[in-house]
Amino acid sequence: MTDVKELIQAKVKCIGAKREALMPILQAIVEEKNYLNEEDMIQVAEALDLSTADVYGTATFYTFLDTVPRGKYVIRVCKTISCHMAGKDEIVDTLKDLLKVDLGETTPDKNFTLMQANCMGWCHKGPVMLVNDDIYTELTKDKVIKIIHDYMGS
């Protein structure tokens, strides 16, 4: 476990303790440990002298800043209109079937979390999904099964 306090201090040292530092710090924490918990957000508030509600508001605005624990692999299927029309529902159903979880849930082995997200800028190649930072485009049912099996194997 990394020490979030140290991480925050290091960030503050290089970018300062102004409000602008909020996003980079939150991103750094999520990068490090996948999500932000209550204690993390309190520490960020303290470091930047912001209210905790303010930090929480910012964290919950961005889909990529999670405030609940997530699995090792976070799958985000694009739900915006192009991907929707290109058949994202089938992709979501396939994933639900495969992982035996609903949207927003994490598998019991804590390996996968299934979520939806807004447009990722790959509209011309929908439907698309992200697994952590990796993008998968022009998905089909078979492609999804293969991708997930690869992750399960790894």
Add this chain to the structure above:
Amino acid sequence: MGKFEVNLKINNIPVTVEEGTTILDAAKKLNFRIPTLCHHSDLCVAGNCRVCVVEQKGAKALPAACATPVSEGMDISTNSAQVRTARRHVIELLLSEHRSECTSCYKNGKCELQDLANEYRVNETTFMKLVENKGYTIDDFSPSIIKDDSKCIRCQRCVRTCTEMQSVSALAVVNKGEHQKIATFMNKPMHSVVCTNCGQCVTHCPTGALIEKNYIDQVWDVINNPELHVVVQTAPAVRIGLGESLDLSPGNRVTGKMVSALRRLGFDSVLDTDFTADLTILEEGTELLTRLKKALVDKDTETALPMTTSCSPGWVKFIEHKYPELLPNVSTCKSPQQMFGALAKTFYAQKKGLKAEKVVSISIMPCTAKKYEANRPEMRDSGFQDVDYVLTTRELAMMIRQAGIEFASLPNEKYDSIMGDSSGAAVIFGATGGVMEAALRTAYEIVTGREVPFENLDILPVRGLEGVKEAKVLIENVKPEWGFLEGAELSCAIAHGLANAKILMDKVKSGEMSYHFIEIMACPGGCLGGGGQPIPVNNEIREARMKAIYEEDSSLKIRKSHENPEVIALYEQFLGEPLGHKSHELLHTHYTGRKKY
């Protein structure tokens, strides 16, 4: 240095206004009202609700009047068919996510959204109703405030109030899109976060989403119970605000009518918080002088200066959270409400030959934080909860309506005795600077034997709506026992609204400024602008209420706390002397440091 002038037409009428004026204000100048929801003159522009749209000739989109400054040659229409349709759709969209149950809503009849729905004759079926799918929550755990998300239109007035006016930021906008809502940190109940219970968000919320927790039924119950002796106390600022909730214009002094109304509601004794405001001055004034003596003469390094006031429970909770290290600086005096409560079940009960457990003490306050204060575990020094129920000015108005009392034609009646006497100094507790002025009127006289050197006792530098005020009073020709103060200059500061309090306290904390005595009121304007006062509120209304308070002060024969005859008698018959043993037991308290974030 005149600003540039801009010429435009609104509804075909030419008008000239200063550059930078919004379309909204320009229209107001011509007596055209444009509806608003997210706009509030106390707050920065948000421009998020779009109900104020107008038509601008030549422009494609409809600009939001509250957020668009005028420009030369503009041709605006505030009431075209297109405008009306757009506004109606805005309201209908808001209502599609709104639990519109007006008949059982606390804000029924006093709701800006309801007014607009009525004005625009909205159609229930234009948009699909989404309320069922929203999973709205209601937070009614706080003793002061209820937050009901199903009534929220996300105008963010509360968020801006809590941040800009109060620098608390207990509320924020969380999530986005269809899930957006107003929440505390981690959606915790309001009573468990840094919220001060000041209620400014309540007085700025246009709907029923943020309301005071009301105790009207509980109060009717005790009134109707013949076994109980129910005493009621009324805070200074209620008498100059109450009329607004009963169809009178701001700035009406209704002290006498209020007393009659309370009697007609069935209270057994109608008494005055002003009595204990005067008492507070004696206790707090003596505390200040004692602290000065300890610090200046005894060179006691433990004695904390400046001393700050403690009568605003929103301020007390704020400092407990934000500056726990400065808690020794807060006067140990309980607020007038709590001094009253502690005496009601001891001194008053004894004098009247009543059993303390049969006395119920109710207070009428301009404040929601007072509800929290009355529930603090420290506030039980009489052996019972000292103040049983706290009603806001608004709740009292509601009871008066329920009782069918025609307020405007009531006779003026006088407070009961004992604990009903008031000085002008106590009345001005209701305005920012008032406690300072009252304290100076008394402390100066204790030390010098002469009246404060201000014409008519009016200490003008401490009055008014400026955010942070300062005053210096030179103390000369003192009585022998106060020799150590000879030639000293008492340095005072005053802040109202917690954002101003923060500015002031940061300077005190950093050592940039040093004072002897600081008055802080959590609400802008002081109690007259409190979170329990009639809605709406803005600076014009605050000014009107303030004027009424100072008129009330001038109209009274006794204008200094130490001359209140009932207070003098209280010391003779019961308390002994200020800061004496009994006072310590009943009238003083301690504070608790709380989490900062």
